[in-house]
Amino acid sequence: MTDQQSLPPQRGPLVYRQSIWTRLTHWTWAICLFFLLLSGLQIFNAHPALYIGQQSGFEFDNAILEIGAINTPNGPRGQTTVFGNTFDTTGVLGMSGSAEQPQYTGFPGAVTIPSYRDLATGRVVHFFFGWIFVAALFVWFLASLINGHMKRDIIPQGADLSGLPRDALDHARFRLHHGRRYSPLQKLSYFTVFFILFPLIILTGLTMSPGMDAAWPWLLDVFGGRQTARTIHFIVMALLVLFFIVHIAMVLLAGPFNELRSMLTGWYRTSPGTPTQEGDKP
Structure with a gap:
């Protein structure tokens, strides 16, 4: 009889999980948010x-x-x-x-960027990466709408909401599952980032621009004035930093090699028993 302990650990199938558009915009956002945060702190100073x-x-x-x-x-x-x-x-x-x-x-x-007091340079860096950030969001939105990524992986469905408590408990216990698609908690998190935090930080940033206020005066009414918009902008930035910290922690806990391979090549190693084709039963 074969000793079970001598058998190699069972591995799940590799699935193509991330499209080229998801990967390109993911890394573009990572670079942009780094420069936006540090140049934003220069402006805040x-x-x-x-x-x-x-x-x-x-x-x-x-x-x-x-x-x-x-x-x-x-x-x-x-x-x-x-x-x-x-x-x-x-x-x-x-x-x-x-x-x-x-x-x-x-x-x-x-x-801060720069590391010394230089508001003008900080503003130039901030606006440059801000518009790249907006362009990447537009590309992601269009591509995700066409290839179904948004509906399939981002917008929570009824089954996701009903499975959210169990998934949250599994994450709290560090019982992470590697499926073909995002878990309910991941969907809710990404939905919050893409449809609440990203639009908020863009619109509040525009509200602080006198030129945009002249073109879109309703922005001041929506956010209760330029100073309130600046405060919301800062709070959303802090929430995005918190999301980044939790995101990195989850990547390390779930297996950094597998997660990085997914965001570099698109291929993701799933848990044993995961169907190789969408809709198949394990």
Whole structure:
């Protein structure tokens, strides 16, 4: 009798999971979001505060976030105020760098593009990659609509919603399945990113442009003013960063080689018993 322990582990079939359009736009977004985040923090440092309302906020008490530096009996300290609650953030926000060469900026130069104060360059970089980001989203939307990727893998169906609690529990227990298609939790996550977060960050970015406000004045009404749009823009950016962290964690847990192969070649190793053709029974 053959010793079961000596048998090689069973492997599922390889399936073609990601089209060339999905892969190209995926990596385009990854590059764009990197430069958009760091150049966006450079722009934010020009006035490191967020407000709610139509007013600019310089002489109004409507700030929900303020980052800066203050003088204390022990010397300058970094300070961050969130909804009226103040925290000492020396070394991270408001004041960073060495004791000999401190930086008095909202976010430290290590996480901004450029690393020194240069609002003009930051804006050029931000707008350049912003429009590439928008173009990639248009290409993805059109290609996904034509090849069925959007309906099949992104928009949750009734069965996905009913299976969401179990899938969320499996993810919480790190019981990850490798199927031909995205799981209910993946569909809901990607749907939120593509149809809520991406449109929000684009529209709020346009709302901060005086030229776009002149062409589309309804943007100011939709988002409650330019300052509110700036705050929403910042919050959505933070949510996208959180999504990225969770996304990378899931890639590492699910098997980075298999996940990277899927996004580089399109081929994905599924779990044993997965049908090789769409619609087949295992």
